[in-house]
Amino acid sequence: MEKRRIYMDYSATTPVKKEVVETMMPYLTDYFGNASSFHSFGREAKEALDKSRSQVASLINANPNEIYFxxxxxxxxxxxxxxxxxAHKNKGNxxxxxxxxxxxxxxxCEYLEKHHGFEVTYLDVDSEGRVDLEQLKKSIKDTTILITIMFANNEIGTxxxxxxxxxxxxxxxIIFHTDAVQAAGNINIDVKDLGVDLMSMSSHKIYxxxxxxxxxxxxxxxxxTFVHGGAQERKRRAGTENIPAIVGYGKAAxxxxxxxxxxxxxLTKLRTKLIDGILERIPHTRVNGSLTHRLPGNVNFGFEFIEGEGILLLLDMLGIAASSGSACTSGSLDPSHVLMAIGLPHELAHGSLRLSIGDFTTEEDIDYIIDNLPRVIERLRSMSPLYETYVREQGQLNK
Structure with a gap:
């Protein structure tokens, strides 16, 4: 029997939707022109480029001429x-x-500090991962030229x-930039209402x-200008445009x-069901991040007494694809900088699990996880010296 496969890592990347692939295909075959060419092949590509730019702009209520691929x-x-x-180093650093x-x-930011003499202030966040607006105000100097704060966090969804x-x-x-890679296309965004100056976005987070x-x-x-060598993107970002990918991004938007x-x-309904089900069945568990100011598809748990790497391996054996806030899978012994910043101790930060939900997630998928994740955690805790010590100490306290 074929093993069940459940994808719960939409924050890492999303599958490309069928409609997006179908929209892209003609631009990989028939309409292959360079958008900078004046002949009919080039004009076809240019028309597709302009349409896609309008589609992406519409997603965030921007003007098409404010979108740069x-x-x-x-x-x-x-x-x-x-x-x-x-561009503004004459005003401040x-x-x-x-x-x-x-x-x-x-x-x-670290590159600018190390190699170009810029000064960077790294704001603290509260236990939910939200910045303190008063601390932000107090951090502003006469030399401040840029504030860059992400729209929504990729690990904890805040x-x-x-x-x-x-x-x-x-x-x-001061110019304000926001990294909206996780947010744009997943929640409603109106740049005119928000008043941001710069916003980063990505196609593969929205199918x-x-x-x-x-x-x-x-x-x-x-x-x-960041990339030099041509007049593309209104002379601000050189390089022949990737028309098939741009067309796909436009359709996805x-x-x-x-x-x-x-x-x-x-996604909010599925997220709530998953959180409630796991908190009810697994003791010594917490939800990392904000429950009220949160991306609809993000769930991040912290499990005491175990490490995230073991959770991922056992879940993968059950056909569940997830990710961990722990950096141990990348060869580092350090836990996630995000989880440390919200005040988690090392041992809890190491035992984190991110389950991100998307458009192809079903209630049956959520039920399968709620049924199987408790057994995974129980198995890992049964092998954990930390859990053994905890149980022994609790037993002594209860005597």
Missing amino acids: TAGGTESDNWAIEGVAF HIITSKIEHHGVLHP IQPIKEIAEIAKEHK GPKGIGALYIKRGTKLH EMAKANMDNHIET
Whole structure:
């Protein structure tokens, strides 16, 4: 009998929807022109490029000429941060970010610190992973040129007070960038209402192809060109456009917008069922992140007395694909920087599990996990010296 396979890692990447693939296919075969060419083949590609740009813009209520295609969210983050830093270094050298950002933000900030003399303030977050707006205000200096705070965290799903942060930035005439890779296409976003200046997005988080993303650049925002060598993307991002991927991204964005309300409602329902079921059946368990300000499809558990790597291996044997906040799977002994930032002790941060839900997740999938995850945790705890010590100590206390 074929082993059951359940995908619960949508935050890492999503499958490409059939409609997206069908939309892309003609641009891999018949409509192969270069969008910069003047002949009919080029015009076909240019028309597809313009349509896709409008579709992505519509997803976040931007103007099409404010959308610039990139190779993905990481490039968008790098371009936003370094582009602002180098364009405004005559005004100042101070950047504010948070301790729980994706490495696509943290590493460019560290690069600017180490190699270009910039100063970076890394804001603390509370136990739910939300930044403190008062601390943000107190961190602003005369030399602050950029605030970059992620829209929603990729590990714990916590959504930040983006509109309030944008208002603080505007009040002090500081450019505000948000990494919305996890949020754009998964929750409603209106950049005009929010007031952000720059926003990073990615296709493969919303059932589009990998290797394509976008940077929203509010009209009038000054930043340096990141890739040189051609006049593409209105002379701001050189390189022949990846038309098939861009077309796929446009279709994925169009579908995400059309399905947004149902997407949020369905995933929130499944998320709630999963959280309630696991908390009821597995003692010494906590939910990491905010329960109220949270992405609809994100669940992150912390299990005491065990490590995340063991959970992943046993779940994979049961056909369940998940991920861990623990960095042990990457060869590091250090736990997730996000979980440490929200105040978890090392031992609990190591025992984390992220289960992310998507459009193809069913109630039967959730039931299967609720039935099997308790057995996985029980098995691992039965082999854990930490759990053995805990049980022995509790027994002595109860005598």
